[in-house]
Amino acid sequence: MSIDTAPTVSATALDATSGTVTRRDILHRMLMTLGPILAALVIAGCILLAVGVDPLAYYGFVLEKGLFSPLGIQQTLTRMAPLLFLAAGLIVAFRAGMWNLGGDGQFLLGAVTAAASAPVFVQIMPAWLALFCSFLIAMVVAMIWSLVPALLRAYQGVNEIITTLMMTFLGTSLANVLVKLAFRDPNTTVPQTRTLPVEDRLPRLFETTITSGLLLGLAAILIVHLVMTRTAFGLKLRIVGANPRAAVHSGLGVPGLTVAVFAISAGLAGLAGAVDIIGVQGNVRADWNPAYGLAVIPAVFLARMNGFAAIGFVFLLSVLSIGGESAARRLGVPNHFTLVLVSIVLIVLALAEYFDHRYNQSRRA
């Protein structure tokens, strides 16, 4: 029951490294990227207008808080850290043709693991080692969580979209159970894990409030990009993604690679959770679920699964996320509006790709 649907909005997934780039190409790429974003902002603005909110005021607040205020931009850059890890995980999975939609479950379990282990570790070992161990264990737990969908896809051909989604529902509940029952801080009335003291968290950059997790996130996505584009392992994964049958015939161990892809993708999602907890939050409260996982998908698609471009789009998403929270408070628009915006971006982007493809074909004919 496997379905050969390489998750490519564009045909450019494989040729991200193609050699000469003319000015025309760059202009074309810019148009194909900014066009859909602008169109999506306009359509989403119409929806705001329909529910009686001034879209210009909304977008104004988003930019004011997310981009132009000194405190806001620092929050935006801090928010980028977990999003970059999640985007890195999605790049690996999507380029290898696997739909890991279980990011939120893996993220939360990584977060809870880190929140439970870090306060214990800092008491028995030096701080840097304690944080390193917490990252490691969060990654491993998320990897284990992805094992069932990975094995089902690799050896039984069960569609991974469904299994990873189911595992996300399970993982979200399990994370809550762990917070409420296993790792609950006995000293607080609200169910939450023990808080990691601020001085033990990841250091902040210079004199700002920006977490150094941002640097880790940037490193993660760049390493992933280089592995996917410059190494034999990355090429193997891209072949599996482009044509699984051809990959089998060329002698690649597809089941093993499938499990590896899920492990890397989920591991990065687990690290995303850990970096958010160890760098910023300090603890996990019960029922906390920021649901970053699905929101990152359009950013990765817009970037054509290219790591460098993904950094830019994650920044935009971050601005939207931080600014959206502020605009939501001021204008009374619930945060769910971001979901609508993300959805419109995806649809408009797919449409733009289609018409671009059609235009190119008719020009060649």
Add this chain to the structure above:
Amino acid sequence: MTGLFSEVFLSALLFGAVTAAIPLLLAGLGEQISEKAGVLNIGIEGMMLAGAYLGFVGAFYSGSLWLGFLTGAAGGVSVAVVMALLCVRIGLNQIVIGIALTLGLEGLTALLHHFQFSRSYPRLPAADATVIPLLSDIPVIGPAFFKHHLIVYLAVALVFGMGYIYRRTQLGLNLQAAGDKPAALDVAGIDVVQTRTIAVLTTGALAGLGGAYLANVGAGLFIPFITNGAGFLGIVLAMLARGRPVWVLFGALLFGVCLSLTTAMQVAGINIPTDIIQMLPFLAVMIMLVLFGRRASLPAALGIPYERGAR
């Protein structure tokens, strides 16, 4: 615990199971027809949410449950129209569009709910049941299965109607061919795009109806994210049912029991955190997939847009 109490408890449990199963059944039947015709419909969760929201709005303002079902189905169809245009007509990636529709409808219905109902949280009165004479007098089983709203019996009848369409009619054969070998259907002179469009729109109507039932009869109100994965459960049901509507019914009832157990345990005051109980249905799905995943069969051309003359 007296015998009488456990009898009442058991029939309430089964009654809840049927109520919980109906949205899953409708979603599963809907997904099945799309998959048969070769369209993987990940947007079904969004279609159910549209159905739940519009179904509730329709029933709330008109006071008629039937009108609510109608607007709910229309809501599902309106999302399906987008899906049909983008994925069947011009052949965009079904998974990308499906995810986008689900996300968008999650956000949009939550947004509309916020502006419309978030201060008052209005509720609908309990739905009137159609009591089937004689059968409903059977102890335990009678009150559990034969005292539901009329639409429940219609949904079960639909299972057999679908079975008939798939096995005995030209339309059923066309749907099957559109999923297995669309080129052959095209050569036979039947429009693949049209056949698939019919399938996707039917999915929208059934999913919308399922959502409307969930909001209007199951819950009596609309809250954001009310479907909570029911559409995805429907996809799993369709995958495991191997194209047979009756298996969707059995699967839906099985998951219905799980969901009903969730509520029953909470009502009975059994001291387990709700989070653990909420995991039950999804755990059941994963176990089913581990046990039967390999035996699930899907049409050959599932997920692949049909383009005439393309290789």
